Amino acid sequence: MAVEWTITIEGKNEFGDVCRKAVRIDKSWERLFDGDLGLSIEDGKTIMTALQSAVVNHEAETYALFRRVCPDCHTFRPVKDYTTRQIRTVFGTVEVRNPRWMICRDCYPGMVVAFAPLKEICPDRATSELMELTARLGSMMPYRQAANVLADFLPIEPTETHATVRKRTIRIGERLDDQSAEEERRARMATEVTEERRQFEMQLPGDRRKEFVISIDTAHVRSADLNSARNFELVVARCGRGGRGEPGGRYFVTSSTDQTAIRDRALHALQQEGYCGFGHVTVISDGAEILKRLPRAMPKPTAHIIDWFHIAMKIQPMQQIADHMARSRSGLSEALPTINRDIRAVKWRLWHGRVDRAIRNLEQLLARLKASQGDGEFSVARLHSLGSQLLTYVRSNRGAIVNYGKRYRAGLRVATTLAESAVNSLVGKRMVKKQQMRWSLHGAHMLMQVRTADLNGELRDRLREPFRQPEPNVPPLFKPKPPLLRAA
Template sequence: MHWRITLEAVDPIGDGYRKEFMIEKNLDGLADGKLGCSIEDGKAIMKEVQKIIVERQLDLWVRYCRVCPTCKGMLPIKDYNHRKILTVFGEIPVRFPRLMVCQKCNPACCFTFSPAADICKDRATPELLELSAKLGAKFSYREASDLLATFLPDQSARTFTTLRNRTLAIGKRIEEAERQQRWFENLNYPDRMQLELALAGDPASEFVFNVDTAHIPLIKRYGGRTFEAVVGHCGRGGRGDPPGHVFAFEGTHPKKLKVTAALALKGQGHADRGEITVISDGAECLKRLAGMLPQPVAHILDWFHISMKVQPLAQLAATVPKGIVRL
């Protein structure tokens, strides 16, 4: 039994568009309960429908972009590129042109551009990225990949690393978006006039910041430049707590330091209560961090840098002859 599926579209430009494809269903499996379309049939149908729709959408978009906005002429085509776009209903190979700028309106310009290059910059649709990140956050990456491969076409269960990379990339984008939002917010924390009562076993009793700066020198062999980086860790003060938030960024800008510290506190569950301790080497840029965080904040020097100050005295004392009277 052959089934002919026909797709008809009415384009905004008024052209009729019609595509047909065939699927085959036999009657051999009816006695075993194989009635209607199976999951594999549905995946094959949706992949073909997706391919037809994507190709037509790109064709209309290229037609629209070929019209010069000044003289209303048609932009010349230099060559064609090929790309594969990943969608929820399969991997769609597309062919799109590179256009040259209008030589009548811009005779001195000879550069080219691709009107379809800005569509799906990740080579995947946002819907597929969102679905991958949502499943990757709820299940293990391998289980989420198997689930996608079961119901969606061209989603191989063996490429669970791709789903992991998608999930991590979406997480970085969300974190960067929140960072940009907090960059322009006024992060003024209200001063608390009285301290909270210290309760035994309170999970929000203490937050600890370990912050240090590192000077990255210039390596002439590999190029680059000299710069300073801030590396830190924010966690709970109790023993046995899960590892905290690790952060690092270039430069020592106070605004960037404040925004990063605010995101680290939020990641640890800070809710405007609890005492904060900042442990650093005493650098001037890190001393200001104590005043940027919600109060009360205690700033102390770490033992490593204290020992670095004491170590030269210990070495000097070791070289003093035993016969010399010590005052």
């Protein structure tokens, strides 16, 4: 026993024409004993495929008819020919009629140009929604898994394989990268005019939002190029405004370690947060050499701060070893009675920005540890090694160590927590920690552009931006001027 369901789809266009399409679904009673109740995913695919076919055909025919009217003389343009065009959508592939119109011969005499109106709204033979969905899934999970997810829930063609997902993701990343490059160029031109000026804002006491903060870090990705190094670096940053508790701001990722490229990306992200080229900018990094180039290239005033978390993590193992030595009550604790207190004093002075005193205390501490290494104690040797590393780190970043306590009490940021979380959410889950793939520099960069735009909440708007202003079919040079304007 079976029940036949008929679903009728009816639509009416602007001229009053009615279009009807019926979809039949057979449901047998035997399936109820298997727990198959109601409509299944396959039934939903069948219904949505029929509905999508009707809607896409109607909209394509309407838009083609709209583009046939000449905007200058308001008459129909001549017909070149009629072909068919397959458009891939999230609810299946639809074959539509694809006419080609000639430009108006009265308005443009002597010119023979034909154009396809459907190419203006669907240049990739796929809707922007399908391109966006494919790119978003491809940036979040492996390409094969993304293709399987699309095939499980959407009525797409079997040709939508992992290779299709990869190509679309990279293509979308290239478009986003080109848009960012153009916006960065405009932002750079705007900052060159106002390089020596300051922000035109009222300076309120305790206002944390007057400071623009760039939390920046690097991520290592396995390289697929056999002729290059084993890993390459991606620069990951988050640009925001305000102190702790404020929104983190916008993400940006770049595979280029060039000083100008990182600066342009940072200026573009800060511009979206309200930066006009003449504000107070603070760059917080872990002291890597490629990240030290950014503060020197940014507009003035720009300050560079070493992340306090990295300083504290270098002191923490020293503190643990010193606490163990104090609890053990061995001969080392009698030879170095103040080792625990000295390490805490170094940490306190670094927290309050007293770098010179901290360096002197570290040098004295290392001298005492070196004198005590003759006892053959492993703890002393390890403590001396960690202290030497800390001393080298502090000396090389002396100018970027500030009064962290004062900034913390003022509610300002003192660590690259935002950058560390950005590395985990952007790069770590997709490329490093869980996935064992090897990446090319170009592929990783383009994939990160998609992922960054998705996390910034602008992927959909940026993909639809080129469709909002269709390109003219005739160059402006050949467009005739009205008689009055030509006479003037």
